[in-house]
Amino acid sequence: MAPRTFLCFNHGKLFLPFTTTKIAPSSKRPIKSFGFSSVSYSLNTPQPTVERKFQMGGTPNVVKILEERGLLESITNENLRLVCSDQTAAPLKVYCGFDPTAESLHLGNLLGLIVLSWFQRCGHKAVALIGGATGRIGDPSGKSQERPELDLNTLEKNIVGIMEIVNKILSKNANLGSEENSNFMILNNYDWWKEVRLLDFLKQVGRYARVGSMMSKESVKKRLESNQGMSYTEFTYQLLQGYDFLYLFKNEGVNVQIGGSDQWGNITAGTELIRKILQAEGAYGLTFPLLLKSDGTKFGKSEDGAIWLSPSMLSPYKFYQYFFSVPDADVLRFLRILTFLGMEEINELEIAMKKSGYVPNTAQRRLAEEITRFVHGEDGLNEALKAAEALRPGSETKLDWKTIEGIAEDVPSCSLPYTEVLNLSIVDLSISSGLLESKSAARRLLKQGGVYLNNKRVNTESKRIGAEDIVDGKVLLLSAGKKNKVVVRIS
DSSP states (O other): OEEEEEEEOTTTTOOEEEEEEEOOOBTTBOGGGOTTOOEEOOOOSOOOOOOOSOOSSSOOOHHHHHHHTTOOOEESOTHHHHHHHOTTSOOOEEEEEEOOSSSSOBHHHHHHHHHHHHHHHTTOEEEEEEOTTGGGTOOOTTOSSOOOOOOHHHHHHHHHHHHHHHHHHHGGGGGGSSSSSOSEEEEETHHHHTTOOHHHHHHHTGGGOOHHHHHTSHHHHHHHTSSSOOOHHHHTHHHHHHHHHHHHHHHSOOOEEEEEGGGHHHHHHHHHHHHHHSOOOOOEEEEEOOOBOTTSOBOOSSSTTOOBSSTTTSOHHHHHHHHHTOOHHHHHHHHHHHOOOOHHHHHHHHHHHTSTTOOTTHHHHHHHHHHHHHHHHHHHHHHHHHHHHHTSTTOOSOOOHHHHHHTTTTSOEEEEOHHHHTTOBHHHHHHHTTSOSOHHHHHHHHHTTOEEETTEEOOOTTOBOOGGGSBTTTEEEEEETTTEEEEEEEO
16 A cells, blocks of 8 residues: 555645555455545456457547437537547546445446546546545435435445445456556545645635525525525535545546536536636536436436446346336437447447337347446346346246345245145235235236246146245246246245
C-alpha cells in the first residue's frame, strides 16, 4: 500500500489534509476488506479480456458514439465534442457517482457504468465515485420525499457491495488502454469529506454558491412545491456534489462528470464551482437519458421486482429472463443503449424482425446474452443459460436438485412432508403447493396440456406422485404454462 496525502484547495486557501490508499487488487486480498477506503486499481493481476474494437483509424469520438446510440441527453459545453476528436489530446478522466443507498446497484444505475465503459473503450479513463459521505445526506433528485438515514454499519456494507460490482464491470475494459496503468479508479468521497469543517467550507466554498441558482434547480423546485418540502440537509446536496467535482478536477485531473438527466443541476453546480473558485476552464458535464419503464417511470430499487446487479440479490437466471421477456417495442432501444453490439448488427436485427421468417425472441435472446455477460460475466451467463434450458417446460434436459434449488429464490416455493406428497394426485398437489387456486382451474389446465411436472407435460388428472418423480429425493418442480412455476421441497 502506498499512502497519498493531499492538500485540497490550495488556491482557495482551504487546507484540509487527508490520506487515501492506493490498493492493487489481488486474489489474496478480497474486496470485502476495503471498507470505506478509496481504491485505485493498477491491475497488474490478470483480468478478463475484452477485444479492443477501435484499433484502426485513431481514437473514436465517444460523444458521437453516445449520441448515435441514444445515450446523450445534454453536454455543458460543445467543446467536449472537439476535445474527444483531438487525436493529440491526453485521455479524458470521466467520473460518475454512485451513492451507497443499497447493498447493490440496480438497473437504473447500469447506464452510468455503460457510459463509463464507452469512455474506456474510446481510450479515456473512468472514475467511479462511491458516495460514502453524500450517501449520508441523500440526493433529492427525482425523489418525492427525503431518503431514510442509514446507520454506519449498513452504509459500510453497501459501500463494499457496490465496490465489488463496479470493479467487476469496469475491469472488463481494463486491457483496452495503451498504458500499463489501469484505465479506471474507484474512490470514496468520505476520504476528503471526513476532515472538512463546516465554517471553513462555508467560508471558502459556500460564498460562491448563489441561493437563487440553487433554488432554480428542477429537483429543488419540485420538492419545494410539494407538501413534503425539503430539508436544509437535502438542499445542500448539490453543493456537496459540486465540491466533489471540484476536488476531483484539482487533485485527480478529472475533467468530465456524467450522470442521468436528473443530475444536470448537480453537475452544473460542479462546473460553476470549478470556474469560480479555481478560475479554470476545461470541466465538462454530460448527461444521458434515464432508463425508463414502458409507463414512463424510472427503474429503481424501492419498487417491487427491482432488477439488482448483484447475483446475491437477483440470480443471473432471473436477470437473463427479465431481458429475454422485454417486449418487441423496447428490445431494439435496449440493444442500442445497454449493449456494445455494433449498430450494423442491431440494424440487421431490426430488419429481420419485420420479415415473415423471423424467429420470435431472437433479438431478446441476443439482448439477454449480451447484458448478462456484461454484468455477471461468462460464468454468470452460462449459469443463466443452463437454468433457462433445464427449466423450460418440455425440455429434454435432465433435472437435478441443484438446478432446481438454483431458481428457488426466484420463484414461489413451499415445503411439504414426504408422506403427504407421495401418492398425492397432481390436482391436489397443484392446490397444496399454491401453483393453482382451485381444482377446477387445475383440471381445466390439465385438459389444455398446460401442467408440467419436472418439465414433463401431465396429460391426465389421474396422475399421482411416485417416489421416482421426486428429483434426487429432495424436490419437485411444478409448472402451469411456461412462466408460472413453484418449487416443492420435500421435508
